[in-house]
Structure formats: C-alpha cells, structure tokens
Amino acid sequence: MKICYAAPLAAMGVIFVSSAFAGETLDKIRGREVLACGVSQGVAGFSQPDSKGYFTGLDVDVCRAISAAILGAADKVKYTPLSAAARFTALQSGEVDILSRNSAWTLTREASLGLLFGPVDYYDGQGFMVTKKSGIKSAKQLSGASVCVQPGTTTELNLADYARANNLQIKPVVIENRDELEDAFFSGRCDALTTDASGLAGTRSAKASNPDDYVILPEVISKEPMAPSVRKGDDQFYDVMRWTVEALIEAEERGITSANADEMLKSQDPAIKRLLGVTPGNGKALGLDEQWAYRAIKQVGNYGEIFERNVGSKSTLKLARGLNDLWTVGGLMYAAPAR
Numbered sequence: 403m404k405i406c407y408a409a410p411l412a413a414m415g416v417i418f419v420s421s422a423f424a425g426e427t428l429d430k431i432r433g434r435e436v437l438a439c440g441v442s443q444g445v446a447g448f449s450q451p452d453s454k455g456y457f458t459g460l461d462v463d464v465c466r467a468i469s470a471a472i473l474g475a476a477d478k479v480k481y482t483p484l485s486a487a488a489r490f491t492a493l494q495s496g497e498v499d500i501l502s503r504n505s506a507w508t509l510t511r512e513a514s515l516g517l518l519f520g521p522v523d524y525y526d527g528q529g530f531m532v533t534k535k536s537g538i539k540s541a542k543q544l545s546g547a548s549v550c551v552q553p554g555t556t557t558e559l560n561l562a563d564y565a566r567a568n569n570l571q572i573k574p575v576v577i578e579n580r581d582e583l584e585d586a587f588f589s590g591r592c593d594a595l596t597t598d599a600s601g602l603a604g605t606r607s608a609k610a611s612n613p614d615d616y617v618i619l620p621e622v623i624s625k626e627p628m629a630p631s632v633r634k635g636d637d638q639f640y641d642v643m644r645w646t647v648e649a650l651i652e653a654e655e656r657g658i659t660s661a662n663a664d665e666m667l668k669s670q671d672p673a674i675k676r677l678l679g680v681t682p683g684n685g686k687a688l689g690l691d692e693q694w695a696y697r698a699i700k701q702v703g704n705y706g707e708i709f710e711r712n713v714g715s716k717s718t719l720k721l722a723r724g725l726n727d728l729w730t731v732g733g734l735m736y737a738a739p740a741r
Contacts, residue, residue, distance in 0.1 A: 425638035425689055427499055431472055436480050439465035440498035443483040443580050446604030447713035447721075448504050448524075457481045460712040461502040464523055464630050464647060467698040468500065471646045471690060476701040487554045487578055490515050493633060500643060502630040504598065506556050511631075518640050519629040521647045523705075524713075525725040525734055527622035528560050529599040531606060534617050536593065541621040545570040547593035550583050552576070557597050560624040584609055598626050600713060600721060607718045642688050645740065649695040652677055652737035653704035655728060660707060663700040677740050684740055695740070705735060 431437050441449035441461055449459040466476035484492050484503060493501045494516055505511075506526075507519040530549070532538045538547075541564070551558050553576045565572040575592040577583040584605050587595040595602065599622060606613045630647065632640050653659070656674050658666045667678055675681040678699075679692030688694065702708065709726060713719045727733025 425636060427632070427636045427639035428472065428642065428689060431499060431639075435473060436478050437465060437469045437472065438497070438499045439479050439481050440484045440489055440492050440501040440503055441465075441481050442503045443485060445504055445580070445601050446608040447600065447717055447719045448604070449481070449483075449502070450608075451481075451483075458712070460524060460708055461504060461630075463702050463708045463712065464502045465500060467650055467702040468643060468646045470697040470701045471649075471694040472642060474697060476698075485578055485580070486552045490517065493517065493631065496633075499639070500630055500632050504601065504628050505631065506626040507629045507631075508556060516634045517631045518634050519631045520640070520644045521651070521738075522627040522629045522734070523647055524600065524628040526598040526600050526626040526628055528557055528596060528624040528626060529602055529622055530619045531587070531595045531602045531616055532593065532619065534615050538594075538617075538619065541619050541623065542568060542570070544572055544594060546573075548573040548575050548591075549594045549596050550575045550577060550587045550592040551596050552580065552583055553578055556624070556626065561596055564623045598628075600719070603719050603721060604713075638689050642690065642694075645684075645688060646695070646698055648737045649677060649698060649740060650702070650705040650708065651728075651735050652740055653695075653699045654706040654735075655730070655737055658699055658704060660700055660703040663696060667696070673739075673741070 441457065444450045447459055449457055449461040451457050465479050469478045470476040482492065482498050489501055489503050489505060492498050507522065511517055512519055530541050549561060549572050551561050551574050561572065561574060575586060577586055586592055588609060599618065602618050606616050610616050630643060632643055658674065666674055667680055669675060676684060678696045679685055682692045685692035685694050709723065710716045713721045714723065723733060725734045727735060729736040
C-alpha cells in the first residue's frame with residue numbers, strides 16, 4: 403500500500419491512501435463471479451485434475467475456501483495450471499488473482515517480484531528420491547550422480563548450494579515441464595529426482611509402476627514454507643486471502659468442522675461467535691458479509707480436514723502431520739486472533 407502525506411493535512415491527521423486499497427481485485431472477482439486461481443501442472447495431494455478436469459488438492463482447497471468467503475460458493479473457481487517458470491508472471495500480469503501452487507515464501511520473491519505471501523499452509527523441505535536398487539542410502543552418496551530438477555525454482559538453487567557445501571559433483575538434468583521431468587527420472591535418464599519432500603511422495607504414489615521400488619532419502623536440505631500469494635497493491639484482497647487461511651487454522655483449533663459448523667453457531671464461546679460471524683465485525687473489516695468464515699469452513703472444512711483428505715491419513719500419500727500439526731500438539735500451525 404502506498405501512503406502519501408500532504409504536509410498541512412498530515413498535521414490534522416488526514417492521510418491520503420492510494421486507490422489500490424479500494425479493492426480492485428475483489429471487485430473484479432465479484433463482477434465475473436469467478437476466482438482465478440493459479441495452480442501447479444499436477445502435484446498429487448496439492449493440485450491435480452482428474453480425467454474430467456476436476457481439480458483437487460490442498461492448494462485447490464485454499465482457493466475453494468476463498469471462493470466460498472467472497473462469492474458464497476466454493477466451486478466458483480477457474481484453475482489455471484502454471485509451470486514453475488510461468489507462475490509468477492501469470493500473477494503479476496493479472497492472468498490469475500491468486501497463486502496457490504506449492505510455492506515457497508522467500509525474501510526475493512516477496513521483495514523483488516511484487517508479491518505478498520499469506521500464511522504458510524504447508525511446511526515442507528527439499529529431498530531426493532532414488533531407486534531402491536541403486537543402493538543409495540544418503541544424499542551424501544550422490545557425488546557423480548545425475549539429478550533431475552526443474553529450472554527457475556528454489557529447488558534448483560538449493561541443489562547447487564547443497565552440492566557446493568558438501569563437495570558433491572552433481573550433474574543437474576534440467577527439465578521445465580513437470581511431467582517430462584518425472585518421466586525422465588522413471589525412465590532412468592537421471593539417478594535421482596529432487597523437489598519438495600511432499601512432491602516426491604506424491605510423484606512416487608501417482609506415477610511409479612511400483613512405489614516400493616523407490617526410496618526418498620532421509621536428508622531434508624532446505625526450508626520450504628509453502629504459502630498462497632497475491633499481487634502487492636491491493637491490501638483488501640490480501641487481507642481476505644490471509645484471514646481466510648487463518649480462519650481455517652483457527653477452526654481446527656476451536657474444534658469447528660464442516661460437519662458441526664451449523665451446531666457451532668449456537669456456541670457461547672466468544673471466539674467461536676466472532677469467527678463464525680454470530681458476533682459481527684470481522685466481515686465488515688474485510689469488506690465481506692459476516693458469514694464469510696462460516697461458509698469457508700462449512701463448505702471446505704478446517705485445516706486439519708483439508709490436510710487429512712488431501713495429503714494425510716485419508717489420502718494415498720498418508721503423510722504425517724509433523725510440522726503441519728497444530729501448535730498445541732507440537733506443530734507450527736498457529737492462527738492469529740480473528741478479532
């Protein structure tokens with residue numbers, strides 16, 4: 403947000419705010435009655451279309467929740483699959499309203515690309531996958547190995563840093579298209595595949611002819627805080643994105659689920675009443691009606707529900723909550739107060 407001060411008026415406490423705060427993005431979404439959501443070209447558990455083109459995944463559910471909050475229904479979303487190289491340009495140009503595409507929050511992306519990242523919705527880290535028959539037990543044994551990696555990603559940079567730090571002569575095999583990259587690995591063109599550990603698990607589950615033939619090595623070589631992002635300059639839409647994700651996390655903290663959301667409307671807990679809009683104020687602050695969070699939770703579920711059905715115990719990936727569990731049980735998921 404750009405704030406300009408006029409000297410005589412500043413003394414009287416008057417501040418002129420740029421028109422971006424008026425909520426251009428929110429107005430466009432409401433006008434077309436569709437949220438334009440940029441997603442990956444296919445990562446199991448995060449954003450993947452079925453044979454009919456219906457998208458599911460954790461990243462997809464973030465956009466569904468925002469659609470429910472703004473437009474009243476979780477299905478008013480247009481999904482645009484984007485490559486790693488094209489994703490940020492698509493957001494900058496306005497092709498999509500939001501990028502919910504397993505993208506890590508980093509300093510240069512936020513400071514140099516004109517983006518703002520919301521709350522972390524998946525804490526991840528980069529790993530390596532190899533064939534079991536290779537006998538490789540550790541990433542430290544990859545010297546001389548060829549490693550499949552996508553260009554223009556933190557993954558590519560992390561691989562180079564890890565190789566230098568550990569004096570490993572790694573040969574990158576750089577392929578932009580995700581499907582082609584994975585095919586190259588499974589066909590034996592490279593000795594290892596590197597990406598986020600969750601992505602490796604998804605690839606092994608979805609594409610390996612026999613998942614048991616492949617091993618994800620124990621080393622996690624980076625911090626990858628995945629978060630949705632929007633363009634800088636529209637504070638209102640950023641607030642809506644941020645607080646919708648926060649609401650999903652707080653709903654899990656408060657025990658509010660898609661199944662009991664209606665019953666929870668009767669709760670006498672002040673925090674629950676504020677979150678679900680029984681006590682008004684939060685909706686007005688965001689430029690939404692007061693039931694925005696109730697709809698997101700009712701139609702999409704709380705964060706725990708979203709995690710479990712897409713990547714957790716109820717999914718084919720069966721990933722442990724780990725760092726993505728609530729702070730009350732040792733994880734990092736912590737919602738800011740919705741008040």
